[in-house]
Amino acid sequence: MSQKxxxxxxxxxxxxxxxxxxxxxxxxxxxxxxxxVEFRGFERFxxxxxxxxxxxLVQRLCGICPVxxxxxxxxxLDVIVGAGTGEGLTPTGEKMRRLMHYGQMFQSHSLHFFxxxxxxxxxxxxxxxxxxxxxxxxxxxxxxxxxxxxMRKFGQEIIAATAGKxxxxxxxxxxxxxxxxxxxxxxxxxxxxxxxxxxxxIDWSIGALDFFKTYYKKNKEFIDSYASFPSNHLSxxxxxxxLDLYHGVLRAVNADGKKIxxxxxxxxxxxxxxxxxxxxxxxxxxxxxxxxxxxxxxxVGPLARLNTCDFIPTPLAQKEFEEFKSLTNGKPNNHCMxxxxxxxxxxxxxxxxxxxxxxxxxxxxxPLVTKGTKVNEGVxxxxxxxxxxxxxxxxxxHDQIIMANLIVSTTNNNEPMNRSVNxxxxxxxxxxTQITEPMMNAVEVAIRAYDPCLSCATHALGQMPxxxxxxxxxxxxxxxxxx
Amino acid sequence: xxxFIQILVYGYGNPGREDDGLGIExxxxxxxxSKQSGLQGIAFDTNYQLNIEDAEAISEKDxxxxxxxxxxxxxxxxxxxxTGEKEVTYTTHAASPGYIVKLCADLFGKYPKVFLMHxxxxxxxxxxxxxxxxxxxxxKAFDFMKxxxxxxxxxxxxxxxx
Numbered sequence: 001m002s003q004k005x006x007x008x009x010x011x012x013x014x015x016x017x018x019x020x021x022x023x024x025x026x027x028x029x030x031x032x033x034x035x036x037v038e039f040r041g042f043e044r045f046x047x048x049x050x051x052x053x054x055x056x057l058v059q060r061l062c063g064i065c066p067v068x069x070x071x072x073x074x075x076x077l078d079v080i081v082g083a084g085t086g087e088g089l090t091p092t093g094e095k096m097r098r099l100m101h102y103g104q105m106f107q108s109h110s111l112h113f114f115x116x117x118x119x120x121x122x123x124x125x126x127x128x129x130x131x132x133x134x135x136x137x138x139x140x141x142x143x144x145x146x147x148x149x150x151m152r153k154f155g156q157e158i159i160a161a162t163a164g165k166x167x168x169x170x171x172x173x174x175x176x177x178x179x180x181x182x183x184x185x186x187x188x189x190x191x192x193x194x195x196x197x198x199x200x201x202i203d204w205s206i207g208a209l210d211f212f213k214t215y216y217k218k219n220k221e222f223i224d225s226y227a228s229f230p231s232n233h234l235s236x237x238x239x240x241x242x243l244d245l246y247h248g249v250l251r252a253v254n255a256d257g258k259k260i261x262x263x264x265x266x267x268x269x270x271x272x273x274x275x276x277x278x279x280x281x282x283x284x285x286x287x288x289x290x291x292x293x294x295x296x297x298x299x300v301g302p303l304a305r306l307n308t309c310d311f312i313p314t315p316l317a318q319k320e321f322e323e324f325k326s327l328t329n330g331k332p333n334n335h336c337m338x339x340x341x342x343x344x345x346x347x348x349x350x351x352x353x354x355x356x357x358x359x360x361x362x363x364x365x366x367p368l369v370t371k372g373t374k375v376n377e378g379v380x381x382x383x384x385x386x387x388x389x390x391x392x393x394x395x396x397x398h399d400q401i402i403m404a405n406l407i408v409s410t411t412n413n414n415e416p417m418n419r420s421v422n423x424x425x426x427x428x429x430x431x432x433t434q435i436t437e438p439m440m441n442a443v444e445v446a447i448r449a450y451d452p453c454l455s456c457a458t459h460a461l462g463q464m465p466x467x468x469x470x471x472x473x474x475x476x477x478x479x480x481x482x483x
Numbered sequence: 484x485x486x487f488i489q490i491l492v493y494g495y496g497n498p499g500r501e502d503d504g505l506g507i508e509x510x511x512x513x514x515x516x517s518k519q520s521g522l523q524g525i526a527f528d529t530n531y532q533l534n535i536e537d538a539e540a541i542s543e544k545d546x547x548x549x550x551x552x553x554x555x556x557x558x559x560x561x562x563x564x565x566t567g568e569k570e571v572t573y574t575t576h577a578a579s580p581g582y583i584v585k586l587c588a589d590l591f592g593k594y595p596k597v598f599l600m601h602x603x604x605x606x607x608x609x610x611x612x613x614x615x616x617x618x619x620x621x622x623k624a625f626d627f628m629k630x631x632x633x634x635x636x637x638x639x640x641x642x643x644x645x
Contacts, residue, residue, distance in 0.1 A: 045609050057499075066531070115535055134535070138589045146590050153536035166530050168499065 019443055019468050021425050028430045032422040034447065035281050043404045051077060051395045055172050067104035067159055067169065068384035071097055072391040074172030075380030080395060082372020083175035085267055086247040092366035093176030098246050099357045100162035100171055101382065105245055106350040107155025108385035109343045112451045113208060114148025117340055120445050121215055126438035144211065147204045154201050158354065161185045176369035183364060190358050198358060202351045209320060209344040227336035227420040227446040230255035232297065233304035234412070236383050241310030243349065245383040251308045252288060252298055257331050261288060266381045269390060275407065285414050286407055297415035300387025301450060302342035307332040317349035336420055339449040384409045386451050410452040420446035433470065435481045440468050487524025488635060491541060494529045494550040502604025502617040506550035509602065512625050522636055533578040538586035542593035546635060549580045553601035560624040565597040600624060
């Protein structure tokens, strides 16, 4: 008799989802699905609104990564107002946005590693769930837990200083930015009392990666093999191949490192990328058109970015990048748990970029906005913490938005997350007819590596429950657990 | 000069979702009133939701008042004391006040007195502005908190015992 397992909710991910696992006659896993069962409505919600409202409106998609949506929308509207496609802004406009973005990257990655991922690493996947959380981390590694809090706070303060406020920030506007950084703000971040200054943040970033590398040496087999499978990888890269989280051209490589999308202008992304709809999920499945849905799916996010870029343009992160690349002899790294490794390298890079920007006088003075000739359509891409984020808008003669298409990072990772769930389910659940807590967390560990934001991915209007359910071949529910 | 009791009033929610902005609106009004009244030692803050760094923020205070919209069946508003949660139910979309209190104790060894002002809301669509009934509840909560903060500011903590 075949059976089916469902897991909900996936804890310590952004938003919620649902996992179902079907077993066959021998109680082996025959099929798995990560479902998103929330209504998708945001793209329609903003239709009819004046285009200049988009950078503020789209932030309401999510309370955890509003900056990414704010900036992706602003970049799309740069095109519409004739301010160019990423290179046309004033130096102040672009650098203030970059500072905002790297502040967001720094706080988001820090939050994920210290407070969402580290409990699994420090305490074990099958540790007592009562202690397998940041409180448990605090008991064993109080210094790490405090560093996570303060790093998140530092990044949030950067965002507030550049976006103007913490809620519904208004910094990014079509064609540029609406404020300079003040000298007081700059000095606060450069020379603030310990630990709230950028040098301490860089030290802690390096310490976090050292901590992970020590863990990796002791647990190499687990980190290298857990939900590890080959895939394509996609991200923005700078035109010279450098890692660039704010702007660039779109590049994809296959599992062997061959370029399968060769540094294209993302204004034409619809020529290269399509989204497949499946009846069982509100989250679409993007893929490279040329390869089709079976072979064209790809990973995005920190791991993908370190696979597509040629180098990192800051010295400390570049040194770590070289060591990271040597693990796979320069070839793409397809180990799911190495998302954590890549994320920690990006924390260092973000901190280095923040320091570089804070020392740039363009932040303190200079024109804020570029103007040009308006057109009726624009695309904005950014590398959000979780991966490539697409915003695409079309407006009418009354300046109202008449079309919006958002492909968010988690949507781009839909297929690989589903494959990761399948991989782990087969490892942990073959031959089982009941769900145990360690089994549930094992599935969640794989999903969590992608740092998904399921709320964003469906443009949700509310919270999404997610469970793990086990079904037999006749679709009878055998067991169901919610975490 | 005598040291003032350090108070934080912290509203959270999404003002783009109608009555979900109740907590933030309460803080805005209290901050305006506080400035006019010349009260010292009261800090105000707002955000979409609580998150881990708030554990550090409340660690520096004697009293903390969180304010949030409520979907519960309550009359207008209710103020309750918050204690550290025994069970950790953290996602980055939703850190509860109890989680923040526990994190503050475990990480920073500090135990401020923390309260949560729940204000009853009714509508949650993607629009700015409060419903008429929520506005009415907000005014009542605002009047209550003004008196509460004045008493606390003058050192009268007897109201906290009930």
